[in-house]
Amino acid sequence: MSQRILVVDDDPGIVAAISPALRAQGYDVAIASDGEAALHLFQQYAPDLILLDLVMPALNGIAVCQQIRQHSATPIIVVSVKGAEADIVTALDNGADDYLVKPFRLSELLARIRAVLRRGQTTQARIYCADLVIDTNRRVVLREGKLVNLTPIEYAVLAELVAHRDGVVTARQIVQRVWGPQYLDSTDYVKGVIRRLRTKLEPDPSHPRYIITEPYVGYRFNDSATIQESAE
Amino acid sequence: MSQRILVVDDDPGIVAAISPALRAQGYDVAIASDGEAALHLFQQYAPDLILLDLVMPALNGIAVCQQIRQHSATPIIVVSVKGAEADIVTALDNGADDYLVKPFRLSELLARIRAVLRRGQTTQARIYCADLVIDTNRRVVLREGKLVNLTPIEYAVLAELVAHRDGVVTARQIVQRVWGPQYLDSTDYVKGVIRRLRTKLEPDPSHPRYIITEPYVGYRFNDSATIQESAE
């Protein structure tokens, strides 16, 4: 389901320039040409982000900002020809999340949209993998719904593997990030921790599903939950 | 309790211009003059926001962004002389939350800081948790409807725990925020205060419900009033 953007601008030229570009990026776009319509559409359309012009008939941009902020935290990017310091400060202090002065570069607008939307995301905190749930926000790991007790080093190593899941992480990389650069040659640590992680996480520790050894390379966290039944 | 900003810039002139202004606004300011120092201070100082220059010795701004984003969602505002479209897009797509081109207007920077910090806030004045009521506005704590007498330090530590309820707070973080960065290694303080808090708040201080120890990690304020009857 694509994200929805409400474009509020009374200049048809601007709208005609922006909306196709947004649609091309995969966003759903709705358009309002004055403040009243903006508030109405905000209710109806429930956008994920609002692109808001300041100078408008019916209700100006600042007023729209304030109204919306009374009930909602939906991100707002103000786009305006007014580039004066006071305008920018006023808009930001009245609830705008970002401010872009016209004329602007399209790719910058798109980047700022991405940045603002990213911020709103509840940082992809949870990773599901077969019967494993890793909640990086609360720093907990669940196996079959039950909490697994991980020590700090165990968790740090697991986090490192998960952060690069699908890619291989070398023992040196793990030591580097978990113990620090000065321990670069003591890759023995990793062996021990990997073992403990496997006994705690793997259904069958001697035939790991999640923490896979890539011989002579490193370890890999197996995200694709497809279980590989190796015929041995 | 003021919010902390980490200023990362290798130009002493810029730093000299910005930091006093930030301090005048009531922010706590730490300064790093290269990327390595920035990452180190990020760990130590745990800032609420980062002002990041792009051009730096040791490790450039984009790299710093990426490193920080691997583990954290702390807001980053990039401040740079580079105003090219590509620079802006690159920075925003690598985790920056906002981008400001030097030279900038100070009041605009401050407004953008406010806008970005506003996002992260979840101000909730009153926290109810079983028979505990914590009113952060009036700075009082009630237990079974009765006022609990907390000393300033006790309250500050509790507030710190409550602010991150459901998340774990390390002893270092607590010391950092309550006593200040210069006490970073005297985590003994925390033990004492936690003990006193438990005797004052917990129905059964030796089996805490509210202030839970997460071994080898830190303490967690248990918001979900569900009492965990551990079988064993």
Next chain:
DNA sequence: GCAATTTTTCACCGGTTTTTCACCGCTCGA
């Protein structure tokens, strides 16, 4: 200035974690 409270300091205990080391089997390449 004195008494009560609060904060800091310190040493100890029990439990857990981390580190270290020796050994084993396997694979790769000479």
Next chain:
DNA sequence: TCGAGCGGTGAAAAACCGGTGAAAAATTGC
């Protein structure tokens, strides 16, 4: 075929962490 290097295993030693108690030092209120 053999040796070297890599990864897995096991177990003991060392380090660490959090809780406790108690006393010294600092702060506060009267």
